[in-house]
Amino acid sequence: MLQLEETATVIDYLPLGKSTDMTKQPIVQLLGNKYFTLLEATLKPDKTTAVGEVVNVGKENRDKIDHIKGRINYSQLTTSAKNELKNAIHSIIMKREMEFVNFFNRSGAITMRINQLNLLPGVGKKHLTAIMSEREKKPFESMTDIAKRVSLLPDPANLLVQRIEQELRGGEKHYLFVRPPSHSMERRP
Numbered sequence: 051m052l053q054l055e056e057t058a059t060v061i062d063y064l065p066l067g068k069s070t071d072m073t074k075q076p077i078v079q080l081l082g083n084k085y086f087t088l089l090e091a092t093l094k095p096d097k098t099t100a101v102g103e104v105v106n107v108g109k110e111n112r113d114k115i116d117h118i119k120g121r122i123n124y125s126q127l128t129t130s131a132k133n134e135l136k137n138a139i140h141s142i143i144m145k146r147e148m149e150f151v152n153f154f155n156r157s158g159a160i161t162m163r164i165n166q167l168n169l170l171p172g173v174g175k176k177h178l179t180a181i182m183s184e185r186e187k188k189p190f191e192s193m194t195d196i197a198k199r200v201s202l203l204p205d206p207a208n209l210l211v212q213r214i215e216q217e218l219r220g221g222e223k224h225y226l227f228v229r230p231p232s233h234s235m236e237r238r239p
Contacts, residue, residue, distance in 0.1 A: 053229075055082030056108035058089060059138040060099050062131035078115070079122070079131040080107065081138045083145075086214055086228045088127065090119045101134055102141070123231055124219045135218070139211045147193060150210055153226075154181060154196055155189045160224055169224055170209040171216070177203055 058080035067074045076093040089107065097114040099105060105114050127135070143150050157166035167173050167181055177200065184190070184199045196206040203209075210227070217228035 053085060054108065055084055055087050055089070056106065057083045057104050058087075058107045059083060059142065060101050060103045060105060061134040061138050062128045063099050063101060064128070065098070068128075077119075078105075079127055080105070081135065081142070082107070083142050086139070086142070086218060088122045088124065088218060090122050090126070092116045092119060101130075102138070135215060136211055139214050140207060143207050143210050143214075144193075147207075150207070151190050151192060151196065153210075154206065155185050164224075166224075166226055169213060169226060171212045172204055172209060 060078050061081050062079040064077045064079075067077045071077070076098070078091050078093060078099055080089040080091060081087075082089060083104065091107065093099065093114055094112075094116045099114055106112050107115055107118060124132075154167070159165050160169075165178055167178050173181075180200045180203070181196075190196045190199070193205075193207045197203060200206075214227050216222060217225050220231050222230075
């Protein structure tokens, strides 16, 4: 069963809609807070929003969103939305910090040669060995704990941000955090 987003973070607000749209109605581009789904939606009449605001997008309790126009891919984001994407991803990660810390605690092999952690940008053999060794001693408790205990590891939250953005761009062989795009979405401009 397809899992749907209940809330999403506004990554762009176009009060007059897109210049290419025939009807001029307020449009928002959104990043789902659970599955990192990119969405485009219209606002209810007389409602406004701001970049960074979390809005309800589930079938129930939509306070500002009129309807979801559909799922979009990375190339369909506005320049402003692309610029705001990293901030939104980081905010979501930090709100769900323990869930992502547990990714470091529980990640495992994808193949004989690749661990899920290897898919994070900059995590090679040395970092992987250090993470595995430290989590065996004691599970990580926070992003700060990971950064303290694994020397030379860049900011762990930022590694996740980079990986999630990579997955949103599409074309990945393995998806850890983002629902893979459908084949029809990969063909869209």
